[in-house]
Amino acid sequence: MSYALNNVNSLRTDVILSIWLILPAIAIFYYWKWSRSRTVRLINAIPGLKPLPLLGNILHMDGNHDRFFQTMSVDWVKKYGPIYRVWVGLRPFVILASPELAQAILSSSKNNTKTSDYLHFNKWLGNSVMLSSGDHWKNRRRIVTPAFHFQNYQSFIDVFNEKSSMCTAEFERIIGTQGDTEIDISRPLNKCALNIICETAMGQEAKIEEEKDVYPSNVHRFCQLFIERLGQPWLANEWIYKMSSMYRESERCVNTLHAFTNKITKNRRELLERCAKKNLDVAQNGAIVEEKPLSKSRFAIVDRLIEASNEGADLNDSGIREEIDTITFAGFDTTSTAMVWFFFLMAKYPEHQQLIVNELDSVFGDDRDRPCTIQDISELKYLECCIKETLRLYPSLPGPMRTLTEDVELGGYTVPAGVTVIPAFYGIHHNPDVYPDPEAFKPERFFPENSIGRHPYAFLPFSAGPRNCVGQKYAMIELKIVFANILRRVRFTASDPNMSDACRIGLVLKPKYAIRLTVSKRDKND
Numbered sequence: 001m002s003y004a005l006n007n008v009n010s011l012r013t014d015v016i017l018s019i020w021l022i023l024p025a026i027a028i029f030y031y032w033k034w035s036r037s038r039t040v041r042l043i044n045a046i047p048g049l050k051p052l053p054l055l056g057n058i059l060h061m062d063g064n065h066d067r068f069f070q071t072m073s074v075d076w077v078k079k080y081g082p083i084y085r086v087w088v089g090l091r092p093f094v095i096l097a098s099p100e101l102a103q104a105i106l107s108s109s110k111n112n113t114k115t116s117d118y119l120h121f122n123k124w125l126g127n128s129v130m131l132s133s134g135d136h137w138k139n140r141r142r143i144v145t146p147a148f149h150f151q152n153y154q155s156f157i158d159v160f161n162e163k164s165s166m167c168t169a170e171f172e173r174i175i176g177t178q179g180d181t182e183i184d185i186s187r188p189l190n191k192c193a194l195n196i197i198c199e200t201a202m203g204q205e206a207k208i209e210e211e212k213d214v215y216p217s218n219v220h221r222f223c224q225l226f227i228e229r230l231g232q233p234w235l236a237n238e239w240i241y242k243m244s245s246m247y248r249e250s251e252r253c254v255n256t257l258h259a260f261t262n263k264i265t266k267n268r269r270e271l272l273e274r275c276a277k278k279n280l281d282v283a284q285n286g287a288i289v290e291e292k293p294l295s296k297s298r299f300a301i302v303d304r305l306i307e308a309s310n311e312g313a314d315l316n317d318s319g320i321r322e323e324i325d326t327i328t329f330a331g332f333d334t335t336s337t338a339m340v341w342f343f344f345l346m347a348k349y350p351e352h353q354q355l356i357v358n359e360l361d362s363v364f365g366d367d368r369d370r371p372c373t374i375q376d377i378s379e380l381k382y383l384e385c386c387i388k389e390t391l392r393l394y395p396s397l398p399g400p401m402r403t404l405t406e407d408v409e410l411g412g413y414t415v416p417a418g419v420t421v422i423p424a425f426y427g428i429h430h431n432p433d434v435y436p437d438p439e440a441f442k443p444e445r446f447f448p449e450n451s452i453g454r455h456p457y458a459f460l461p462f463s464a465g466p467r468n469c470v471g472q473k474y475a476m477i478e479l480k481i482v483f484a485n486i487l488r489r490v491r492f493t494a495s496d497p498n499m500s501d502a503c504r505i506g507l508v509l510k511p512k513y514a515i516r517l518t519v520s521k522r523d524k525n526d
Ligand code: HEM
Pocket: 129, 130, 131, 141, 326, 327, 330, 331, 332, 334, 335, 338, 395, 396, 397, 400, 401, 460, 461, 462, 463, 466, 467, 468, 469, 470, 471, 472, 474, 475
């Protein structure tokens, strides 16, 4: 009996030992085979840092470092050229930092498929225009685009004026109670951008004060989780990811974000139905004001989607929610971040702030209350150059990720199908061959006479090609109106002109440290 038991035990030990020896042997064999595959050979022909076995270049990429973006997009471009590769574990990324290389990808109708990493966003944004590809994307893009038609801009402009005046009043209230004072400018600007997008997209602003914090903080956390997941390649597997605490946290964020848009769109639908029944008009902040046809009311993007759906477009209720969530996200985080960087630069370069104020005085005289009109917007040319220079230095989206659907020749290298390429907007905008003295704030780069001959893919804050930003014009007008209204009444100064411009690693290029600026009232004769 004991002899038989010993035999069983020794057999079990042998089996376990064999598994321990065979499994690594199989893994080594596959790794050896993979390292000789065509994809790996082609990728390693592209210049880049020497990868470590299994880890690739993970140890070279310090996401906590203040110069992370400069290292990836400037230092390595200088060292390896405008096309280089990095390995994150066993996954290669090919970075493209010249206008010509970016054009090869962005102008192609074939290689505009988003990488599977963006699936992280599906839970929240579904299969919306921003995430989908192929015919589904074409259909959604066709439905969403008319919402940004010229005829809807007067409604948008009214909202931009109204909400930025509220934001100015908030700065003035702070100055009124605390005198000239240093504040973190992101909170009032976040609130302004959120009010604008909620009202233009869904016809209602976020009413309750705490909702205004809940939405940005959940958007922020959800995007952070996306980056954290990207840095842990094993979590790319949905099955493993679903067992992680990160998954549970992202579910909580999504539920909160859905509840937010559900509530506001539901209110809008009910209001539209009530008004349609009584043939009343919907005016500011959802109040029913006077009897006139619904068509004359202030337009909201959701109305266009509901209309398209009623006219038989392939868009049901959850499709409408997906697009509204997407537009709210795309239109909020990008613009609020651009606002923060703009005032950061205004405080850092007061001479440019003064030039903008001079321009505002020449357009508005000493009227600091008049809302901006379409005519004013076209006259604010120096302000426009400053906005463009802000977006050049700090493009809200530093670079999208695309999966190649076929082999592509890029810069003399064959990049194989299936690989992730990143047209690096930040890298192109900071490339000295494209923009001499790239770290300097020089709005005059965008004067018409200085833009002659610039490559059409040299300035990419809104991307380019068939998948460019649908809200580009909306965003530029929004930023102009917000800045024109605030800068007519408030001055921004920095106690430390050398304050850090370190960027936080993330989907949207945000400042790593809070931007604290002194706000003061602009005098009549300033
Ligand atoms: C400063 C503000 C903005 C910047 C810098 C910006 C930038 C971008 C960029 C770079 C893309 C391409 C993303 C990619 O290829 O992965 C994009 C796409 C998009 N943007 Fe914007 N955006 C801004 C504001 C807005 C606004 C205000 C809206 C809507 C109200 C909007 C709606 C969209 C949508 C729906 C897409 C997806 C288009 C598609 O895939 O076909 N964006 N944006």
